[in-house]
Amino acid sequence: MLSEPIKAITARSFVIRDSNVDTDQIIPARFLTTTERGALADACFHDWRFTPEGAPTDHPLNRVDRDTQRILIAGDNFGCGSSREHAPWALRDFGVEAVITSRAADIFKSNALKNGLVVCEIDEAAHAALLDREDLEVTVDVVNQTITAGNITASFKLDPFARTCLIEGVDPLGYILNQSDAIARFEQEHAA
Amino acid sequence: MKTPSPSDTSPKTLFEKVWDLHLIEPETEAAPALVYVDLHLIHEVTSPQAFTALEERGLKVRRPDRVFGTLDHSTPTTPRTPGAKPIYINAAAKKQVETLEDNCRRHGIRLAGWDSPERGIVHVIGPELGLTQPGMTIVCGDSHTSTHGAFGALAFGIGTTEVGHVLATQSLLQSKPKTMRVTVDGRLPHGVGGKDLILAIIAELGAGGAAGHVIEYAGAAIEALSMEERMTVCNMSIEAGARAGMIAPDATTFAWLEGRKHAPKGAAWEAAKSRWAGLKSDPDAVFDAEVRLDGSKLAPMVTWGDSPDMAAPIDASVPRAPEGPAAEALSYMGFKAGEALMGETIDAVFIGSCTNARLSDLREAAAVIAGRHVKQGVRMLVVPGSEEVKRQAEAEGLDAIFRTAGAEWREPGCSMCIAMNGDTGLAGERIVSTSNRNFAGRQGRGVRTILASPATAAASAIAGAIADPRRILEASHAQ
Ligand code: SF4
Numbered sequence: 001m002l003s004e005p006i007k008a009i010t011a012r013s014f015v016i017r018d019s020n021v022d023t024d025q026i027i028p029a030r031f032l033t034t035t036e037r038g039a040l041a042d043a044c045f046h047d048w049r050f051t052p053e054g055a056p057t058d059h060p061l062n063r064v065d066r067d068t069q070r071i072l073i074a075g076d077n078f079g080c081g082s083s084r085e086h087a088p089w090a091l092r093d094f095g096v097e098a099v100i101t102s103r104a105a106d107i108f109k110s111n112a113l114k115n116g117l118v119v120c121e122i123d124e125a126a127h128a129a130l131l132d133r134e135d136l137e138v139t140v141d142v143v144n145q146t147i148t149a150g151n152i153t154a155s156f157k158l159d160p161f162a163r164t165c166l167i168e169g170v171d172p173l174g175y176i177l178n179q180s181d182a183i184a185r186f187e188q189e190h191a192a
Numbered sequence: 193m194k195t196p197s198p199s200d201t202s203p204k205t206l207f208e209k210v211w212d213l214h215l216i217e218p219e220t221e222a223a224p225a226l227v228y229v230d231l232h233l234i235h236e237v238t239s240p241q242a243f244t245a246l247e248e249r250g251l252k253v254r255r256p257d258r259v260f261g262t263l264d265h266s267t268p269t270t271p272r273t274p275g276a277k278p279i280y281i282n283a284a285a286k287k288q289v290e291t292l293e294d295n296c297r298r299h300g301i302r303l304a305g306w307d308s309p310e311r312g313i314v315h316v317i318g319p320e321l322g323l324t325q326p327g328m329t330i331v332c333g334d335s336h337t338s339t340h341g342a343f344g345a346l347a348f349g350i351g352t353t354e355v356g357h358v359l360a361t362q363s364l365l366q367s368k369p370k371t372m373r374v375t376v377d378g379r380l381p382h383g384v385g386g387k388d389l390i391l392a393i394i395a396e397l398g399a400g401g402a403a404g405h406v407i408e409y410a411g412a413a414i415e416a417l418s419m420e421e422r423m424t425v426c427n428m429s430i431e432a433g434a435r436a437g438m439i440a441p442d443a444t445t446f447a448w449l450e451g452r453k454h455a456p457k458g459a460a461w462e463a464a465k466s467r468w469a470g471l472k473s474d475p476d477a478v479f480d481a482e483v484r485l486d487g488s489k490l491a492p493m494v495t496w497g498d499s500p501d502m503a504a505p506i507d508a509s510v511p512r513a514p515e516g517p518a519a520e521a522l523s524y525m526g527f528k529a530g531e532a533l534m535g536e537t538i539d540a541v542f543i544g545s546c547t548n549a550r551l552s553d554l555r556e557a558a559a560v561i562a563g564r565h566v567k568q569g570v571r572m573l574v575v576p577g578s579e580e581v582k583r584q585a586e587a588e589g590l591d592a593i594f595r596t597a598g599a600e601w602r603e604p605g606c607s608m609c610i611a612m613n614g615d616t617g618l619a620g621e622r623i624v625s626t627s628n629r630n631f632a633g634r635q636g637r638g639v640r641t642i643l644a645s646p647a648t649a650a651a652s653a654i655a656g657a658i659a660d661p662r663r664i665l666e667a668s669h670a671q
Contacts, residue, residue: 035291
């Protein structure tokens with residue numbers, strides 16, 4: 001089973017400067033009662049974007065043009081905390097296609113890449129420069145693992161397998177299923 | 193379990209031993225390793241979409257016998273008479289629980305459901321039932337799966353897509369993490385326990401300090417910890433960014449496991465024990481990183497900010513000249529720069545979660561609160577980690593101690609740790625909590641969480657302010 005290959009993304013950026021943005025911010029726990037996919041756009045950063053009564057706040061996220069601003073420039077250690085995959089789902093539903101940061105939390109990164117959300121960890125100087133500018137046109141080149149935004153360039157390194165999955169549309173479960181024989185052999189040898 | 197081949201004599205860490213024993217395919221330049229999963233724990237929140245993905249592809253659960261489910265996250269903890277229908281916070285929570293019940297039924301997966309005496313928080317019941325054993329690989333769609341590492345298992349949290357992978361194939365693609373050893377020398381002072389220790393370690397490492405690593409906790413102070421405290425320590429490894437936390441199994445581990453429902457019995461037990469005894473890092477094993485702490489210098493710890501690494505000894509002050517995240521954290525918490533932590537007023541206390549809701553935790557809190565009363569105006573929730581913990585605590589009369597002191601005694605579940613079942617605080621409230629995360633809004637929108645040990649939480653409930661349990665315990669001894 002193949003998914004849509006992602007070789008490059010060009011879109012405008014928006015910025016969340018805060019460092020250590022945890023997945024409880026990205027999607028508060030009370031929205032985790034969902035049993036489906038695809039309906040979490042409102043839940044994304046909900047408590048930053050809406051008052052307890054449900055009215056929009058004046059948070060800059062409410063001024064993001066979700067159709068064009070599809071690349072998130074985020075502060076350091078983005079996506080820490082809970083391993084909920086609902087976090088990348090919510091970002092995807094919100095419209096985000098790539099997150100650029102100086103460091104992303106391990107589980108978030110791996111969850112994101114499984115959902116076609118490209119996470120790029122770049123050097124601090126380029127990161128700082130990107131954090132300082134809203135609404136830039138940014139190109140994320142997944143094949144060459146580079147980022148270009150005006151005169152700012154940076155490189156990032158994806159897990160090679162995650163990169164292959166993205167650019168060739170390989171589905172990891174299909175890949176594992178192809179190794180069913182090896183799994184069966186392992187189970188026999190270990191009398192599991 | 194395979195015995196490592198004799199030619200492979202290079203010294204190995206505990207993690208490497210467990211890793212190697214579960215390798216189906218080693219890591220290559222192009223692809224991560226394929227690792228066999230011995231035990232897959234599931235709950236209602238991170239599994240529904242995984243089952244859907246499986247069914248959409250017409251796949252079966254490969255090894256239902258290696259999967260175990262429980263209901264804990266979205267379940268109400270309001271007191272309920274046995275057999276009565278649970279009253280959920282909303283229809284979505286109910287549907288989520290029913291979806292897991294249905295998925296387990298259809299796929300032949302054991303479920304500790306509403307009527308089961310084994311139900312409880314996933315990381316409490318795994319060890320309790322003896323499902324968790326040394327040397328295993330254990331995964332669950334929950335980041336605090338690292339808890340099980342206390343038994344010398346390699347246990348880590350996975351996302352929902354991976355839950356689907358494990359259901360379908362009983363294996364997981366993983367890149368090999370790096371290793372870090374955190375050695376804690378000395379003896380923890382009286383009144384300082386596992387929770388204080390792990391908060392101190394996280395403060396030392398920082399919230400992302402162990403990213404990409406599996407931590408092995410070692411040293412005299414770790415060896416002296418009870419099994420429950422070891423679980424508390426490993427539980428919070430993720431708050432330093434670690435992939436997992438592990439402690440080499442020893443006599444403490446074996447004594448705790450022996451006789452548990454799913455633990456091996458008779459000759460199999462003896463065989464298992466001798467196999468498990470080899471699960472420790474070789475003397476010359478090299479770690480990618482080493483950190484050392486002096487346990488004898490530690491004090492009870494509390495957090496002062498909105499990240500678990502913002503922790504300090506209870507008799508310290510919050511930062512004097514905070515900048516950036518620290519300044520924002522203090523303002524979120526409603527603390528003024530340089531203020532002493534002790535004496536800061538609080539509104540509620542939560543004793544619960546997979547970090548600190550085992551019997552020993554409830555005993556620790558009860559010892560502090562017995563014969564005293566929760567400060568007027570302060571709400572205190574005590575939520576046992578499992579039905580079994582609840583039964584044992586009630587048999588010892590701990591429920592009565594808490595109730596007499598003015599606390600609420602609830603049904604088992606995650607409750608205010610994640611606050612998705614309706615158990616939440618109110619905006620602006622400060623809650624001293626024995627759970628593991630103090631992120632902004634974790635316990636309800638605008639709620640300010642202060643992480644602490646059960647003893648500190650209980651002492652704070654009495655004082656209505658952050659309080660040092662050692663003073664109360666000393667006073668009790670003097671009486
Ligand atoms: S108690 Fe908290 S951390 Fe533990 S499993 Fe439940 S929600 Fe996760």
